[in-house]
Amino acid sequence: MTDPLNAGERNSEDGPIADRVAKAGVPTLLRRGENTGQHQWTARAQWWLRLISPLLLLGTWELLAYVGELDARFFPPPSEIGKSAVSVIQDGSLWRASQDTLRRLALGYGAGALSGVIIGLWLGLSTWFRALIEPWIQITYPIPKLALYPLLVLVVGLGEMPIIVLLAIGVFYVVAINTIAGVLSIRRVIIDVGRDCRASFMQFFLTIALPASLPHIFTALEISLGLAYIILIGAEFVGAKSGLGAIIWSSWQLFDVGPMYVSIVTVSVLGYFSVLATRWLGDFLMPWRRTHG
Numbered sequence: 001m002t003d004p005l006n007a008g009e010r011n012s013e014d015g016p017i018a019d020r021v022a023k024a025g026v027p028t029l030l031r032r033g034e035n036t037g038q039h040q041w042t043a044r045a046q047w048w049l050r051l052i053s054p055l056l057l058l059g060t061w062e063l064l065a066y067v068g069e070l071d072a073r074f075f076p077p078p079s080e081i082g083k084s085a086v087s088v089i090q091d092g093s094l095w096r097a098s099q100d101t102l103r104r105l106a107l108g109y110g111a112g113a114l115s116g117v118i119i120g121l122w123l124g125l126s127t128w129f130r131a132l133i134e135p136w137i138q139i140t141y142p143i144p145k146l147a148l149y150p151l152l153v154l155v156v157g158l159g160e161m162p163i164i165v166l167l168a169i170g171v172f173y174v175v176a177i178n179t180i181a182g183v184l185s186i187r188r189v190i191i192d193v194g195r196d197c198r199a200s201f202m203q204f205f206l207t208i209a210l211p212a213s214l215p216h217i218f219t220a221l222e223i224s225l226g227l228a229y230i231i232l233i234g235a236e237f238v239g240a241k242s243g244l245g246a247i248i249w250s251s252w253q254l255f256d257v258g259p260m261y262v263s264i265v266t267v268s269v270l271g272y273f274s275v276l277a278t279r280w281l282g283d284f285l286m287p288w289r290r291t292h293g
Contacts, residue, residue: 076257081265084258093247098266100243101232104160105274108167109228115168116175116224117217121209123176124183125201137176145170146234153239163235170231174224175217182216183209218282222275229271 058078064070065077072080088094123130145166152162186209194208236245244263251260 081261085262097244108164112168112171113175116172120176120179124180141173171224175220178216178220182213186212221278
């Protein structure tokens with residue numbers, strides 16, 4: 001009878017079987033620590049590639065604009081855009097516009113995200129209310145949110161309020177739908193444990209549904225951030241006299257593309273750091289994601 005221990009030793013990676021596989025030219029798994037130096041070099045090369053890629057794009061853009069292959073009226077060289085950036089920074093207009101945009105974003109995004117989480121958890125836990133309300137969410141979700149702006153102007157008037165409400169509506173749908181999916185994905189055994197412990201609805205809400213749905217919630221928060229900037233800038237085109245969207249629109253009307261490009265890049269940078277802040281908050285509230293990620 002074959003000894004399992006000895007058989008395991010003979011069939012180990014250093015045994016005859018591994019030798020026959022190697023001689024046959026069959027690829028095998030890398031041993032622990034093998035090619036570590038190559039992997040580190042690859043990581044460094046990818047890091048440098050990420051750094052060089054935008055610089056290469058800007059350099060190519062500058063060169064094509066310099067030799068006249070790009071129409072400078074529509075695609076001014078990055079050096080000219082840099083001069084426009086210095087000008088709007090020095091006169092304070094970029095800072096004031098960014099403040100106005102971020103204020104509207106904080107109010108609308110915060111209201112939409114908070115209501116989306118609360119209602120999403122509630123509908124996820126209550127089958128009756130989910131059957132009653134979820135169809136209306138699914139029916140109205142495809143409506144372009146910017147199409148609601150004229151209606152909101154009629155209802156709440158001109159000014160900041162229709163922009164903030166429109167932003168909250170757009171964020172609400174994404175967060176609520178993903179939160180409902182998070183609650184419905186909770187394993188049945190966890191729900192049964194809560195029922196066996198006679199947990200109240202609020203205890204289910206705060207100690208079971210909310211923690212278990214956090215990954216879905218923060219995924220929705222990241223996705224809705226991009227949507228929030230799209231809705232906000234679009235609404236500022238026609239509904240605001242200040243903000244980054246207003247600068248983009250007025251630059252187009254005056255055919256002054258320098259500030260337009262500066263504002264577009266500013267929106268991109270603000271969106272990037274907003275996503276980083278959301279991910280940091282998610283890692284803080286979900287330390288297990290840091291541990292296993």
